[in-house]
Amino acid sequence: MTVFASVNGTALAVFGVIVAVTLVISWFASKRVNTATDFWAAGRGLTGPQNGFAIAGDYMSAASFLGIAGLIYLFGFDGFLYSVGFLVAFLTVLFLLAERMRNAGKFTIADVLSYRLKQEPARAAAALGTLTVVAFYLIAQMVGAGVLIEGLVDIDFSLAVILTGVFMVSYIVLGGMLATSWVQIIKAFLLITAAVVMTIWVLAKVSWNPIDLFTDARAKSADGEAYLKPGLFLSSPLDTVSLGLGLVLGTAGLPHILMRFFTVPNAKAARSSVMWAMVLIGAFYIMTTALGFGARAILGQGGEEAAGATGNGAVPLLADELGGEFFQAIIAGVAFATILAVVAGLVISASGAVAHDVWSNIVRRGQDSESEEVWVAKIAALAIGAIAIAIAILGGQDLNVSFMVGLAFAVAASANFPALLLALTWRRFNTTGAITGVLFGVISSVALVIISPTVWPGPNSEGGLFSWYDLANPGIISIPLGFIGCWLGTVLSKERVEERTFDELYVRSETGLGAEAGTGLTLTGRGADGARTQDDALVGSGR
Amino acid sequence: MATSETSRAAPGADHHPEIDWAAAERSPEFRELISKKRSFVIPATVFFLAWYFGFIILAGYAPDFMGREFLTDGLTVGYALALSQFVMTWVLGAWYLRKADREFDPLAERAAQVALRRGNGERSAS
Numbered sequence: 005m006t007v008f009a010s011v012n013g014t015a016l017a018v019f020g021v022i023v024a025v026t027l028v029i030s031w032f033a034s035k036r037v038n039t040a041t042d043f044w045a046a047g048r049g050l051t052g053p054q055n056g057f058a059i060a061g062d063y064m065s066a067a068s069f070l071g072i073a074g075l076i077y078l079f080g081f082d083g084f085l086y087s088v089g090f091l092v093a094f095l096t097v098l099f100l101l102a103e104r105m106r107n108a109g110k111f112t113i114a115d116v117l118s119y120r121l122k123q124e125p126a127r128a129a130a131a132l133g134t135l136t137v138v139a140f141y142l143i144a145q146m147v148g149a150g151v152l153i154e155g156l157v158d159i160d161f162s163l164a165v166i167l168t169g170v171f172m173v174s175y176i177v178l179g180g181m182l183a184t185s186w187v188q189i190i191k192a193f194l195l196i197t198a199a200v201v202m203t204i205w206v207l208a209k210v211s212w213n214p215i216d217l218f219t220d221a222r223a224k225s226a227d228g229e230a231y232l233k234p235g236l237f238l239s240s241p242l243d244t245v246s247l248g249l250g251l252v253l254g255t256a257g258l259p260h261i262l263m264r265f266f267t268v269p270n271a272k273a274a275r276s277s278v279m280w281a282m283v284l285i286g287a288f289y290i291m292t293t294a295l296g297f298g299a300r301a302i303l304g305q306g307g308e309e310a311a312g313a314t315g316n317g318a319v320p321l322l323a324d325e326l327g328g329e330f331f332q333a334i335i336a337g338v339a340f341a342t343i344l345a346v347v348a349g350l351v352i353s354a355s356g357a358v359a360h361d362v363w364s365n366i367v368r369r370g371q372d373s374e375s376e377e378v379w380v381a382k383i384a385a386l387a388i389g390a391i392a393i394a395i396a397i398l399g400g401q402d403l404n405v406s407f408m409v410g411l412a413f414a415v416a417a418s419a420n421f422p423a424l425l426l427a428l429t430w431r432r433f434n435t436t437g438a439i440t441g442v443l444f445g446v447i448s449s450v451a452l453v454i455i456s457p458t459v460w461p462g463p464n465s466e467g468g469l470f471s472w473y474d475l476a477n478p479g480i481i482s483i484p485l486g487f488i489g490c491w492l493g494t495v496l497s498k499e500r501v502e503e504r505t506f507d508e509l510y511v512r513s514e515t516g517l518g519a520e521a522g523t524g525l526t527l528t529g530r531g532a533d534g535a536r537t538q539d540d541a542l543v544g545s546g547r
Numbered sequence: 548m549a550t551s552e553t554s555r556a557a558p559g560a561d562h563h564p565e566i567d568w569a570a571a572e573r574s575p576e577f578r579e580l581i582s583k584k585r586s587f588v589i590p591a592t593v594f595f596l597a598w599y600f601g602f603i604i605l606a607g608y609a610p611d612f613m614g615r616e617f618l619t620d621g622l623t624v625g626y627a628l629a630l631s632q633f634v635m636t637w638v639l640g641a642w643y644l645r646k647a648d649r650e651f652d653p654l655a656e657r658a659a660q661v662a663l664r665r666g667n668g669e670r671s672a673s
Contacts, residue, residue, distance in 0.1 A: 081613070081625055085606055088599075088632045095595045095636055098643060099588050110561065119561070218621035232623050233614030234606040241607030248603035252596070271655075275647060282640050286633050293626075507568040511577060514584070517659040518563045 014330055015156045018337030022194075023171060026344065029186045032527060033179025039523055040374040043180035043381060044111035044356055045266040047525025050185060052273040056280020059264050061188030061342075062349040063090075063255070063281070064195060064288060065141075066148045066316075067409050069342050072289070073322075074315020076296020078308070079237035080225065083296055083315075085244070087289035089251030094285065096256040098278040103271035104428050105262055108513040110520050112356040113262050113420060114365075117427050120505040121435040124366050129442040131357040133419040134259040136446050137412050138354040141258075142347060142388075144408035146396035149343040151316070154401075156336045165396045172347040173389035176355065177382045181267060184348045186527060191345035196284060198338040199291040202319075205326045206298035217294065220301035231300075243475050247410070250479030254413030257420030260346075260353040269522045295319055302326075314405070351385050351392075358384035404458070407476070411453050414478050418486035419445030426490050428513055434501045437494030444489025445482060452478035571662035580654040587646055591639055598635055602628050 037043050050058065065071075068090065075083030109116045114130030146165050153164035175183045210216040218232055225231035238244040255261060265274045299307070299322040311317040323335040359381035364372050372380075396403075419442045426433045426441070453459055455469035458476045475481070512518045571577055605613055606625060613625030 081606075081623070084626070084629055085603070088602070088629050092595065092599045092632055092636055095592075095639055098640055099592050103647075215619055215621045218623070218626070222621070229614065232616075232621070232626070233610045234625060235610040238607070241604075244607035245600070245603055248600065252599060272648070272652065275644060279640050279644050282636055286636060290630070290633055504569060505562070507572040508562060508566075511568055511571045511658070511662065514580060515577070515655040515659040515662075517571070517662055518561075518566070520561065 012157050014333035015336050018333050019153075019157070019340055022337055022341045022344070025190065026171070026175065026183075026187045026341075027178075029190075029527070030175045030178035030183035033183035033186065036525060036527070037180045037182050040111070040360075040377050041520070041523050042182065042525050043378045044263075044352075044360065045520075045522075046180070046182040046185050048267060048269050048520065048522030049525045050267045050273075050277075052268065052276030053280050054185070054189060055264060055268050055273065055277035056284065057192040058185045058188040058267070059261060059277060059281035060284040060288070061190070061192035061195070061345045062260055062264060063258075063285060063346075064192070064342065065145055065346040065409070066152065066339055066343045067144070067405070068288070068292075069195060069199075069339055070148075070152075070316040070319050071314065071405075071409075072292045073295035073299060074311060074318045075237060076292060076315075077299040077303075077311060077318035078315040080221070080227065080231035080297075080300070081234050082237035084293065085234070085238065085248070086251070087292050089248055090255070091282065091286045091289050093252045093255035094278055094282045096252060097261070098275060098282075100425060101256050101262065101428075102265050102274045102278050104513040105265040105424075106268060106271050106274035107516045107519045108428065108509055109266050111263070111266060111360050112353070113259055113424060114357065114361040116424060116509075117438055118365070120427060120502065120509045121433075121438055125435050126438050127361045127365055129423070129439045130420070131361040133257075133415070133423070133442045133446060134357040134361075135354055136450070137257070137259055137416045137420065138350050138357075138388075140408045140415065141260075141412035142350045142354070142392050143395050143399065143403070144405045144412070145343055145347050145350070146392050147399065147401060147403045148316075148405050149340070149347070150396060151401050152336065152339055152343070155317075156333075156340075161401050162397045166393055168343065168347065169389045169393040169396075171344055172351055173385050175344075175348045176352050176385040180378075180381075181263075181352055182525065182527060184345075184352050185264075185267060187348055188345040191341045192284060194338045194341050196288055198335055199288050199295065202323065202326065202335070203291045203294040203298075206294045206302065206322075209298075209302055209326075214293075217297040217301055221297040224300055224304040226305060240474065240476075242480065243477055246475055246477040246480035249483060250410065250414045250417050250477055253421050253479070253483060254417035257416030257418075257424070258413075259357070259416075259420065260349040262420075262424075263353045263356065264349075266520075270519070271516050295322065298322065347392075351388055354388050355381050355385040358388070407453070407458055410477060411449065414449040414453070414482055415446055417445075417479055418449045418482040419443075422483070422486040422490050426487075428509065430494075431503070431506050431510075432494055432501055433490065434494050434497060434499045436497035436499050437490045437492075440493030441486055441490030445486030448485040449478045449482035452482055566662055567665055568662070570665060571658070574658060574661055576654065576658040576661045580651065580658050583654060584651055587643065591643065595635060595639055599632060602632060 041047055072083055072086050114127040117130045118126040149168040150161045150165040154161045175187055222231050268274050299318040302325055303321055307321045320332055324332040359377055363380045364377045423438045423441045456476050457474050460469045615624045
């Protein structure tokens with residue numbers, strides 16, 4: 005990308021500062037993280053606001069910062085549909101899962117499933133769902149990071165991917181969830197600040213009248229009136245609905261987001277963290293109006309080629325136009341921090357599926373020590389990082405990043421969300437149902453994307469395996485299939501459900517009675533909460 | 548709590564058999580919590596899904612309506628409806644938090660205490 009050619013020095017310095025600060029935090033965290041609860045759940049010591057910032061930092065990827073603004077720049081209104089879906093999705097999380105996950109869970113989403121279902125198969129199914137989502141999401145982010153850094157500091161794409169991978173794994177190996185959380189908190193702060201500064205700057209350019217953003221953008225778009233209407237990017241109505249469904253239910257199945265609810269002391273903190281996240285994320289997504297429509301109003305038609313086919317270059321171009329090379333370097337650094345925080349969250353959730361679910365509970369059947377589990381987790385994080393680096397380099401920068409993020413949301417909504425929701429609320433639900441549900445969800449969403457016109461028969465194709473199937477977003481078919489899989493498996497199997505364990509999970513998830521206690525860990529030391537008795541823990545971990 | 552060097556018991560050892568969970572699930576205190584919670588969460592979920600999918604379906608099937616301008620030149624029905632989704636999310640979220648703090652938490656606490664007392668009572672009796 006020529007967009008950034010001349011900002012090397014400053015950008016390198018900004019990147020250096022971000023990497024240095026995050027590594028110092030991880031080093032601090034490494035001295036304090038001892039137990040498995042410290043490593044996976046930051047000792048459950050985060051406050052509601054802290055976890056709210058961390059959720060925002062975990063959630064808003066480069067696809068949000070560069071991608072949505074880029075889509076709005078190129079296609080107008082349709083880009084903003086993503087902003088709406090990504091935010092409203094948190095109501096699903098708040099009403100249906102956040103507090104229940106905190107009360108019922110331990111370290112991974114598999115803990116919730118296997119609490120009432122058969123250990124090994126339920127864990128294996130949940131681990132499959134987690135790893136599939138993370139695989140697509142992580143590789144998309146790694147490729148995005150590689151393209152961004154390559155463009156910024158003129159280093160080779162492969163080296164850029166390797167550096168991103170090395171940093172993300174360092175946070176986890178050094179400081180586990182405690183380090184990851186603080187990297188995410190700092191990133192959320194940086195991202196929101198950058199968006200506020202750019203929004204104010206853009207508004208100043210249109211004499212403080214937000215409506216002028218729309219009229220100026222329309223005037224400078226070749227599409228004219230159509231630019232402010234839906235339909236330029238999402239031309240098939242059914243596809244739009246399918247996308248909307250995937251967005252609003254997908255977030256509630258993202259393992260790295262759900263895992264964040266295990267880092268707070270109780271259900272009250274879990275729900276307040278969602279509220280904080282909704283305020284931060286909503287404020288950010290409203291500002292994508294100023295970034296996207298503002299980029300069109302200010303850059304006009306001229307930036308289209310430099311912004312690229314996906315529009316990812318629009319925000320850096322806008323930053324250059326507003327504040328010159330120095331400001332552009334800062335914005336690029338924020339984008340880099342954004343990616344680092346998201347990939348770290350993804351890797352720790354995948355490492356949880358490998359170390360906690362597969363190794364500790366399936367292979368070793370719970371007979372390993374906590375320190376062994378933490379060691380295996382670190383090795384798993386290294387291995388996952390290495391695999392992600394390899395695939396991102398082999399797939400290369402031509403990999404279609406936005407379709408892979410879309411696929412991650414589709415799998416999360418079709419495989420993880422139905423099984424989790426039914427495990428927590430449907431008395432009859434059983435292990436067979438969980439397995440068939442996850443398999444239906446994973447297989448249908450992946451298969452439907454493969455045969456879709458955007459993928460079949462080759463990269464960026466316009467074909468599709470069947471002429472009658474033209475959906476790019478599989479959600480409207482795969483999500484019902486996930487639920488049907490859960491139901492069919494349950495009613496067709498002869499497996500007897502254990503009423504007692506459902507009662508326990510149900511009462512525990514709604515009241516917090518018996519919920520996992522914290523260790524009182526914070527970044528600066530261990531609080532008085534550390535010496536919690538078993539009786540306190542029974543009454544609901546700090547209630 | 549297990550220290551870092553002790554191996555853990557069988558998988559799924561986080562269960563608490565000392566509490567009679569079936570009785571806790573049937574207790575009037577727990578039933579009251581569930582019915583109060585449902586009477587908020589179910590209508591709220593139906594409402595937000597309806598409002599959201601109404602918006603998405605209009606965006607898909609009625610682009611001309613969404614592109615219509617009102618009040619002032621440049622402000623479309625679509626953008627105004629999109630902003631209403633943000634407001635809805637914040638209002639429903641804040642409303643739920645208020646209900647949870649004032650109504651659901653005390654009920655949950657009471658249901659937990661009842662179950663805990665009953666569990667401990669049986670244990671000392673046996």
